[in-house]
Amino acid sequence: MSRTKELQKNLFGGTTSNARQFVMIATLVGIILYFQISTGGLTLQSGNLIALTQQYAYISVLSIGMLMVIVAGHIDLSVGSVAAFTGIVVAKAISQHDVPWPAGILLGLAVGALIGAWQGFWVAYVGIPAFIVTLAGMLLFRGGNQYIGNADTVPVPPGFREIGAGYLPEAGPDTGYNNLTLLLGLLACAAVIWRELRSRQVRKQMEGAEPAPLWISVIRIVVMVAVIVFATLRFAGGRIGTSFPISGIILAVLVIAYSYYTRNTAGGRHIYAVGGNSRAAELSGVKLRRVNFMVMMNMSILAALAGMIFVARSAASGPQDGLSWELDAIAAVFIGGAAVSGGLGTVGGSIVGGLVMAVLNNGLQLTGTGSDMVQIIKGLFLLGAVALDVYNKKQGRFSIIGSLTRPLRREPSAQSSDPTAQDRETARI
Amino acid sequence: MRKMLIKSLAVGAAAVLALTACSNDREKSGGDTPAGGKGFAKDALIGVALPSKTSENWVLAGDLFTNGLKEAGFQSDVQYAGASTTVADQQAQITAMTTKGAKVIVIGATDAAQLSTQVAAAKQAGAVVVAYDRLITNTPDVDYYIAFDNFKVGQLQGQALLDGMKAKKPTGPYTIELFSGSPDDNNSGVFFNGAMDVLKPEIDKGNVVVGSGQTDVKQTATQGWKAENAQSRMDSLLNSTYNGGKTLDGVLSPNDTLARAIITSIKGAGKPIPVVTGQDSEVESVKSIMAGEQYSTINKDTRKLVAETINMVKTLQTGSDPQVNDTKSYNNGVKVVPAYLLPPLIVTKANAAEAYANDPKLSPLTK
Incomplete structure (x- = not known):
């Protein structure tokens, strides 16, 4: 084994497949560094990081649900319309029918669940391909948005805007930073250290598994803590009145919850089984219809949430909400390494995929590139990222998609090292 | 092991301290700079x-x-x-x-x-x-709003519609249809209200009749200012209201793109082109005006x-x-x-040459 390979093995947790994940993170870091230099330091400025989080939180919320839909072997084209429909229902309820805004949020989630149940029913129990059902849904709920909203823009009250445009409040003594954001960063650091230590412990207890050398763990902790501290200080040190956005917190909670669900619970593993080989899964006792139903329903609930976050950030629900969101979400999932045929992909990968697109978009805008060129570059990037991956896989070399198949193999080492990468990702959002 | 950990934490703490030294935007908050208060750099x-x-x-x-x-x-x-x-x-x-x-x-x-x-x-x-x-x-x-006087634009469009119809057919009643712009654009309502300011008294007198009865700004809206939406609405109006012998004398269109879509729809149905208003002085519409199809546009230079x-x-x-x-x-x-x-300016075939005299793109079209 060559020296570099050995280093890779040690740094990224033992198997070569672990090292592959590094490529995706490296791409992201590369893009960030490129734009950091070409925009003269604007990319990593507090204000820009905060804006970036707010701008893409809703797309990332969608891409979590979309990842599960795609892993199960389906697609959902209706998310933008569902988001727009929910947005107008909630905005109208709050501003014209005096529904208090927390109840409005619950109403929105309920609307999402109902829509999801409707689409899930057709997909899972009638057996119509999700492509068709959600294409119908796309028209249905876009029309619904315009019917209910009269194609009008309906404003929402300040309380509701918090979920899209709000920040952690200022509290405690004047430290020159936002204290709650600092606390959040501290928690993230603690979690990272605890995870690393725990994974070492687990591996020690396991027979035949040998923990990586101590210095590796130390480097890993230091790098991750440094990244988190950097991000925390940036978020906490923005203009007074701004700090870590509420929408970012919502996203972080969802990412952690759904990562755990898809990786560590039976229900989550069933989705992969269904997407990998539905017949085999069914014969092994997986309730196929139930899984399909839940996946479609979950997607619509998340779409409803994304719609509300966007409406909150825009301070109003408008007739153009949700246009081509489905494409952004799907692009994020595929850049993040999911397979079109289903069965492959991770929540973390999709978030990084979304982040890559977000940073690309933001960087191009900061350098003053027109929206026509931005679209061209994003299109080429999507094609290039997936093509490179397919090519490498055929060559039996480094594969981004391959790196994401680890959860399927259920290696103990994968279980222990993956979550740390996850934290690194969430810390950056 | 324990020693290593302590060391690592020490390194971590050092890193934290080093990073704390990096810039903090909090001090230079520009939150209370009054608008236009002090001016700014000449190359800002x-x-x-x-x-x-x-x-x-x-x-x-x-x-x-x-x-x-x-x-x-x-x-x-x-x-x-x-x-x-x-x-x-x-x-x-x-x-x-x-x-x-x-x-x-x-x-x-x-x-x-x-x-x-x-x-x-x-x-x-x-x-x-x-x-x-x-x-x-x-x-x-x-802080500021800068625009052409859009209410005035609407009034001019309404007046042009009346003048155009009077020139073709000296006595009423005239049958018209109304189109307005995208409901998410604040101007749409302003144009429409301006036009109705002129048209409403005539409608009340019975001199002008809206054939389909659709007079509300919601009913007449054109989502996204899209030509296809105006065209399909005109198609269905022609089918529902003007299928029999009823003639359409005029159409209030808020801009040129929509005006041309409306004319396309009417031509497609094989009906005579009524008086159609417009706005924006788009090249195609100026050509159309010179060819005697669209009646008027607005020059908002x-x-x-x-x-x-x-x-x-x-x-x-x-x-x-x-x-x-x-x-x-x-x-x-x-x-x-x-x-x-x-101030906006209404342009018809009669004053087009004069109105576009200074416009390098449009003035050749008017000759």
């Missing part, structure tokens, strides 16, 4: 965020801004929203301009009510927000509007208050925005 960055490139007007405005701001010595960042994701794109573009430290941000809004979070952030960062052509609503953070906007930016740069001529009419729902309004 001026951001211009325009809607997507759906009409010639916006493309021209973008070019004029890029060149004009450069001539005036400013740095400029002129952006169009993407065609499919207009609102989200424009929000991101305005935020990017704020991050880059733009001193004035000129915004031609795609959805006038969905920008309040972004303009609030721009305002807090010390930028002056100027609403260009479309008033930004639902926010206290707009984009050159003048951009030039006035750049004048406003220059005034702001020196630190004085720019000129406004209307401090009462433009209430955006939160406050009355001081406005500088330019």
Whole structure:
């Protein structure tokens, strides 16, 4: 084994497949560094990081649900319309029918669940391909948005805007930073250290598994803590009145919850089984219809949430909400390494995929590139990222998609090292 | 093991300390800089965020801004929203301009009510927000509004419709149909109300009849100012109301793109072309007017509007208050925005040569 390979093995947790994940993170870091230099330091400025989080939180919320839909072997084209429909229902309820805004949020989630149940029913129990059902849904709920909203823009009250445009409040003594954001960063650091230590412990207890050398763990902790501290200080040190956005917190909670669900619970593993080989899964006792139903329903609930976050950030629900969101979400999932045929992909990968697109978009805008060129570059990037991956896989070399198949193999080492990468990702959002 | 850990924590702590030293934006908060209070550098960055490139007007405005701001010595960042994701794109573009430290941000809004979070952030960062052509609503953070007098535009359109029909057929009653613009554009209602200001008395007298009975701004709306939407609405109006022998004498169209779509629809149905109004002086429509199809358009010289906007930016740069001529009419729902309004001009075949004499692109068409 060559020296570099050995280093890779040690740094990224033992198997070569672990090292592959590094490529995706490296791409992201590369893009960030490129734009950091070409925009003269604007990319990593507090204000820009905060804006970036707010701008893409809703797309990332969608891409979590979309990842599960795609892993199960389906697609959902209706998310933008569902988001727009929910947005107008909630905005109208709050501003014209005096529904208090927390109840409005619950109403929105309920609307999402109902829509999801409707689409899930057709997909899972009638057996119509999700492509068709959600294409119908796309028209249905876009029309619904315009019917209910009269194609009008309906404003929402300040309380509701918090979920899209709000920040952690200022509290405690004047430290020159936002204290709650600092606390959040501290928690993230603690979690990272605890995870690393725990994974070492687990591996020690396991027979035949040998923990990586101590210095590796130390480097890993230091790098991750440094990244988190950097991000925390940036978020906490923005203009007074701004700090870590509420929408970012919502996203972080969802990412952690759904990562755990898809990786560590039976229900989550069933989705992969269904997407990998539905017949085999069914014969092994997986309730196929139930899984399909839940996946479609979950997607619509998340779409409803994304719609509300966007409406909150825009301070109003408008007739153009949700246009081509489905494409952004799907692009994020595929850049993040999911397979079109289903069965492959991770929540973390999709978030990084979304982040890559977000940073690309933001960087191009900061350098003053027109929206026509931005679209061209994003299109080429999507094609290039997936093509490179397919090519490498055929060559039996480094594969981004391959790196994401680890959860399927259920290696103990994968279980222990993956979550740390996850934290690194969430810390950056 | 334990020693290593202690060491690692020490390194971590050192890293934290090192990073703490990095810049903190908190001190240089520009939150309370009053608009136009002190002026700014002569080569400051001026951001211009325009809607997507759906009409010639916006493309021209973008070019004029890029060149004009450069001539005036400013740095400029002129952006169009993407065609499919207009609102989200424009929000991101305005935020990017704020991050880059733009001193004035000129915004031609795609959805006038969905920008309040972004303009609030721009305002807090010390930028002056100027609403260009479309008033930004639902926010206290707009400093100025600059546009042609849109109510006047509507009145002129209404008057042109009446004059045109009278010229073709000296006595009424006249049958007309009404079209209005996109409901998310604040101007749509202003145009429509201006036109109705002139048409309503005639309708009440029975001199003018709306054939389909659709007189509400909601019923007449054209989502997204899209030609296809106007065309399909006209198609169905022709089928539902004018299928028998009823003749259509005039159509109120808020702009040229829609006017041409309406004429296409009527031609397709094989009916005689009625009097159709327009606005914006688009090349195709000027050709159409000269060919005797579309009846009128409005000349809102984009050159003048951009030039006035750049004048406003220059005034702001020196630190004085720019000129406004209307401090009462433009209430955006939160406050009355001081406005500088330019007078529009109605153009028909009769005065086209005169109206476009100074326009290099349009004047050859009128000869």
